[in-house]
């Protein structure tokens with residue numbers, strides 16, 4: 593049996609047509625708005641789907657709770673410390689970028705900038721590499737609001753259409769990561785369930 597982790601939200605929306613194209617359909621209850629279930633059968637007897645939060649995908653795969661997953665490069669870069677995850681295929685969905693942005697007209701007063709982000713590991717690595725000093729404020733959401741309300745001088749967050757920045761009176765300043773979603777697998781599952789995983793990956797070719 594293979595367990596595939598799908599992140600809620602935009603990646604899920606783009607993953608379902610991709611799965612449908614290769615003949616994979618979750619059971620009907622998956623689509624029921626009222627369902628509280630998180631694990632679903634599919635039309636393939638050997639494949640189950642679990643629905644997880646985007647930022648938790650790596651945890652599930654690293655610990656072999658899921659054998660495979662669809663995961664944004666942003667999450668892989670931020671959370672994949674244990675190296676038990678292997679990228680199998682760039683699925684060319686979930687296109688966006690991780691960028692620094694600033695509130696229009698804001699001029700920082702202090703010498704050290706405050707940067708709000710959901711990605712403290714990526715941002716601190718970037719700062720280390722560039723020799724730039726800043727305080728990182730870790731938030732879990734509403735990042736753009738933090739800038740409008742003066743909680744930070746800059747933000748570092750995903751930009752897709754640019755609409756969120758525009759509607760919050762902000763401007764993108766510097767993009768540091770181009771993001772797409774990957775099919776990934778736990779290295780342990782790859783060893784133990786090699787044929788099942790290879791057959792699954794080959795469906796995408």
Ligand code: PRP
Nearest residue numbers: 733734749750751752753754755756757
């Ligand atoms: C992401 C990101 C931005 C927004 C950018 O949030 O954090 O807020 O999308 O997209 P745009 O450029 O098309 O406006 P998401 O909607 O994934 O929700 P989240 O804040 O809960 O992560």
